[in-house]
Structure formats: C-alpha cells, structure tokens
Amino acid sequence: MMDHRPSNEINSGLVGEEPLNEQESPALLAFTQELEALLGPVPPREERRARANRSAFLTAAADQFTTPVPAPARWQGWWRRLLLQGTTLVLFFSVSWMSARVASAGSLPGDTLYPVKLTVEQIDLLLYDEAQWETQVQSQRLSEVLTLLQSGRKAEVEFQGTLQQSSDGSWHIGGIALDFDPEKQILIQHMCGPVRVQGVVARGEFQVLYLTPSCLSLEAPEHLLSPIPTPLIFPGRDGAPSSEPINRYLVS
Amino acid sequence: MTSDDTALLERARGGDRHALAMIYDEYSPAIYRYLYRRVGNTGLAEDLTGQVFLKLLEAFQRDQLWNSSFRGWLYRIAHNLVVDHYRKQGDRNQVELEETLESDDLGPEHGAELTIRFQKIRGALNTLTEEQAQVILLRFGEGLSNREVGEIMARSEGAIKALQHRALSALRRLLLEEEVEG
Numbered sequence: 001m002m003d004h005r006p007s008n009e010i011n012s013g014l015v016g017e018e019p020l021n022e023q024e025s026p027a028l029l030a031f032t033q034e035l036e037a038l039l040g041p042v043p044p045r046e047e048r049r050a051r052a053n054r055s056a057f058l059t060a061a062a063d064q065f066t067t068p069v070p071a072p073a074r075w076q077g078w079w080r081r082l083l084l085q086g087t088t089l090v091l092f093f094s095v096s097w098m099s100a101r102v103a104s105a106g107s108l109p110g111d112t113l114y115p116v117k118l119t120v121e122q123i124d125l126l127l128y129d130e131a132q133w134e135t136q137v138q139s140q141r142l143s144e145v146l147t148l149l150q151s152g153r154k155a156e157v158e159f160q161g162t163l164q165q166s167s168d169g170s171w172h173i174g175g176i177a178l179d180f181d182p183e184k185q186i187l188i189q190h191m192c193g194p195v196r197v198q199g200v201v202a203r204g205e206f207q208v209l210y211l212t213p214s215c216l217s218l219e220a221p222e223h224l225l226s227p228i229p230t231p232l233i234f235p236g237r238d239g240a241p242s243s244e245p246i247n248r249y250l251v252s
Numbered sequence: 253m254t255s256d257d258t259a260l261l262e263r264a265r266g267g268d269r270h271a272l273a274m275i276y277d278e279y280s281p282a283i284y285r286y287l288y289r290r291v292g293n294t295g296l297a298e299d300l301t302g303q304v305f306l307k308l309l310e311a312f313q314r315d316q317l318w319n320s321s322f323r324g325w326l327y328r329i330a331h332n333l334v335v336d337h338y339r340k341q342g343d344r345n346q347v348e349l350e351e352t353l354e355s356d357d358l359g360p361e362h363g364a365e366l367t368i369r370f371q372k373i374r375g376a377l378n379t380l381t382e383e384q385a386q387v388i389l390l391r392f393g394e395g396l397s398n399r400e401v402g403e404i405m406a407r408s409e410g411a412i413k414a415l416q417h418r419a420l421s422a423l424r425r426l427l428l429e430e431e432v433e434g
Contacts, residue, residue, distance in 0.1 A: 028417075031424045032392060038370050039393040042285045043294050050280075053302040057276055057309075058269060064309055065267025 108144050109201075110155035142174040145201060149176070154202040163188060163195050173197055178208050190216050261322060265312050276305055279323065282394060283330050289393045290334045290385070292374050300333045307333075324404030331386055338378075376426040384419035391416055 104117040121140075125133050141159035148155055161173035171178045171188060173195060193214030200207050263271035283304050288297035307329045377385045383405065390401045402412045 028420050028424065031420060035373070035388065035392040035420075035423075036395075038373055039289055039389065042288050045281070045284055045298060046294060049295065049298045050284075053298055053305075054273075054276055054280070056302060057305045058273060060306060060309055061267065061272045062269065064313060 108148055108151075108153070108155065109157050110153065138174075142176065145176055145206065148201040149204055149206060152204050154200070156198075156200055157206075158196065158198045160194050160196045162193075163191055165189075176206055178206070192216065257322065265315075275308075279326055280305065282323075283326055286327060286389060286394060287330050287334065289374070289389050290330075290377075291337065292371070296337070300330065300337065303333055304329050321403040324406070327386075327390065327404045331382065335382060372427060372430060373423070376423050376430070379426060380419055380422055383415060384422060387412060387415050388419050388423060 100116050101120050104113040104120060107113040107117050121133075121137055138160050141157070142161065145157050145159055148157065159174070161176075163178075164172050166172060178197070188211070191211065191213035195214070196210075196212040197208060198210040198212075200209065260271050260274060264275050280301055284297055284301045287300045287304075288294060291297055291300065304326060308326070311325075377388060380388070386405065387401055390396045390404060391398070396404070398409045398412045398416070401407075401416075402409045405412065407415070
C-alpha cells in the first residue's frame with residue numbers, strides 16, 4: 001500500500017550512518033520529493049490481462065493441489081462421508097428388505113425362498129403385537145397347506161389350529177381334514193387348546209405325523225399318559241401352569 | 253506478518269482456493285506497481301506479476317516457510333525476475349516506457365513532461381546497482397519505511413539508510429550529468 005506520510009517524515013531516515021554535507025542535504029531532500037511525485041503514479045492495470053493473470057494463478061493452484069481441502073472442510077467432509085455411507089447402507093437394507101419381502105411372499109414350504117419368508121416373519125414379530133402376529137402367521141400356514149393340497153405338490157408342513165369334529169365323526173383343523181387310526185380317536189377327543197400339526201402333503205392328501213396339543217383334559221384315561229413317544233408329561237393336567245415342553249403324539 | 257496473514261498463508265499452503273485468491277488480490281497490486289516502476293511497461297509488468305505468483309505456488313510445493321516477511325519474499329522474487337528479464341534482454345538500459353503517465357491535475361503538456369522525466373529516472377535507475385534501485389523504488393515508489401524495506405531486503409535499518417543515501421546521491425548525480433549533456 002502507498003504510504004502517504006509527509007515527505008520530511010519519510011526522509012527523516014535519509015541521513016543514516018552517512019552524514020550528508022550541508023550543501024548536499026537540502027538538494028537531496030528536494031530530490032526525494034521529486035522522486036515521490038514521479039514514482040508515485042502508475043498506469044492502471046489492464047483489467048482483462050489482470051483477470052487472466054488471476055485466473056491462470058488459481059488454475060495452476062487447482063492443478064497443483066489435487067486435494068485442495070482445508071482443515072475445517074476435511075472435518076466436515078468426514079461427517080459428510082459418514083452420513084453418505086450411513087444413508088447408502090440404510091437405503092441398501094431397506095431395498096433388500098422390501099425385495100426379499102415381496103419375492104418370498106408367495107413362496108410355499110419346499111421353495112428356495114421359503115426360509116426367507118420365515119425369517120421375514122420372525123423380524124415382523126419385533127415390529128408388531130405378538131398376538132396379532134401369531135394369528136396372521138397361523139392363518140398364513142393354513143393357507144399354504146391348502147395351496148399345496150390344491151397344487152398336488154409334495155412338502156413337509158407344520159401348522160397350528162383347533163381340533164374340530166364334524167357331524168360325520170371326521171376331524172379337522174382350520175378346514176383341513178385329518179385322517180386318524182381309530183385307535184387314536186380316544187386320544188384326539190381329550191386334546192384341548194390349539195394343537196400343532198406336523199405332516200406331509202403329497203398328491204393332494206395330508207398325512208399327519210405328529211400332533212402336539214397344548215393340554216389334555218383332566219378326564220383323559222390313565223393309559224394315555226404313556227403314549228408314543230415316552231416319557232410324557234402333560235402340562236396343565238394337574239391344573240397348575242407348567243413350562244414343560246408340549247408332548248407330541250405319533251398318529252400314523 | 254500478522255497472525256491473520258499467517259493463517260491465510262497456511263490455508264493457501266493447504267490449497268484453499270479462497271485463501272489463494274485473497275493472497276493474490278491483496279499482494280498483486282503492490283507487486284505490479286513495483287514491477288511497472290522497474291520495467292516501465294504495463295504488459296511486461298503484468299506478465300512478471302503472474303510469474304511472481306506462480307513462483308509462490310512452487311514455494312508452496314517445496315514447503316518453503318517464510319520466517320520473516322512474506323511480502324518481502326514476494327518483492328525479492330519480483331526483483332529477481334526483473335534481473336533475469338534484463339539479463340536475457342542483454343541491454344539493461346533500454347527504456348521500455350510506452351504509456352504516458354496520467355493525472356487529472358495535469359494538462360497533456362505537463363503529463364508529457366512528467367513522462368519524459370520518469371523515463372530519464374528509470375534509465376538512471378537501471379544504471380544503479382540492483383540493491384540501490386530496489387531501495388529507491390520501495391522507499392519512494394511504495395512509500396515503505398526503512399524498517400519495512402530492511403525486512404524485504406534482509407538488511408538492518410541502518411544498512412538501508414546508508415544504502416538509500418548512496419542510491420539517492422548516485423541517482424541525482426546521474427540525472428544532473430544527463431541534463432548537462434542534454
């Protein structure tokens with residue numbers, strides 16, 4: 001910047017270590033004033049060239065600094081990257097989750113995607129009310145068995161429902177007819193609560209392998225306490241709540 | 253150099269475009285003026301100004317540090333470029349002044365007189381030693397103090413005073429001789 005101090009102030013340091021003689025001093029002081037007047041004004045910079053020079057400097061700087069990130073921006077950049085990666089992950093899992101859900105929704109026991117469907121249901125259990133979830137899942141299992149029966153495909157299935165006896169004496173769970181050995185009839189009659197059914201669907205027929213009742217009625221005959229397989233402990237038989245596993249009855 | 257300048261330089265050294273632009277805008281006008289007074293041609297002064305700042309980028313790349321005066325370093329680079337320019341040109345005394353000095357207070361005749369006088373001074377300046385020419389331009393062209401010129405030229409204030417005295421005496425004598433010859 002130009003210094004506009006008075007000449008005599010600037011020239012106060014003129015003499016320095018070499019004293020001027022008396023004749024030379026006033027002449028030199030006058031000369032310095034003339035110099036200031038002559039050296040002071042400078043023609044203005046040509047705007048176009050000055051701008052071009054500035055651009056060239058900044059372009060060269062940009063080329064030189066391949067990663068021109070100042071310290072604060074570097075810190076911000078770290079958070080931006082983290083946020084971007086987080087968002088990408090969330091998006092990825094959301095899309096994957098939705099795709100798996102849609103793709104496996106129509107799968108049946110024995111299909112490749114069926115385990116995915118069961119996993120999706122387990123995750124749903126974390127999001128929804130348990131009773132509502134249980135009802136939906138059991139309804140879904142029954143629906144799958146009916147579809148398999150209609151299609152004639154073969155698959156192992158497992159579902160749960162309440163045993164009901166028709167007027168003709170046949171037994172059903174959720175609309176699916178079950179065929180039992182007459183010897184097991186007495187056992188079936190004493191089952192209570194929801195019954196878990198495991199079996200095989202093949203050629204449009206359902207073959208029951210195991211029935212697992214929630215409880216047996218108090219009036220059940222004593223010999224039913226030792227059916228196949230043994231040992232058997234019937235939860236709720238003595239009227240008290242029990243955490244023992246539910247027993248299975250081999251029916252065929 | 254203030255702490256703000258130091259921080260600005262550090263940011264520029266890291267490649268911060270905004271800081272680099274600020275440095276260019278703050279220092280290039282003074283460097284241009286200095287160079288114009290040395291070479292007397294606006295185009296050449298502009299070219300050399302550009303080169304000074306490209307040298308600055310090279311210094312950043314070499315991780316060069318400025319322990320004393322950053323501004324002084326810029327003037328030194330400008331001075332070296334002028335010396336190189338005249339060395340390449342071969343004739344240091346060649347006067348390149350193209351423009352007429354402009355002033356609202358001066359008539360065209362007086363302006364022409366000033367221009368001729370400035371040409372003579374520039375011619376005479378170019379016959380001084382580089383150090384003498386530099387001290388005259390920094391003291392009377394840029395209006396810097398002895399201390400500031402000392403920082404730029406890496407000399408003590410006393411040495412600058414002595415150098416300035418010798419430079420003024422020599423310059424005045426050269427001009428007087430020229431007038432007598434003319």
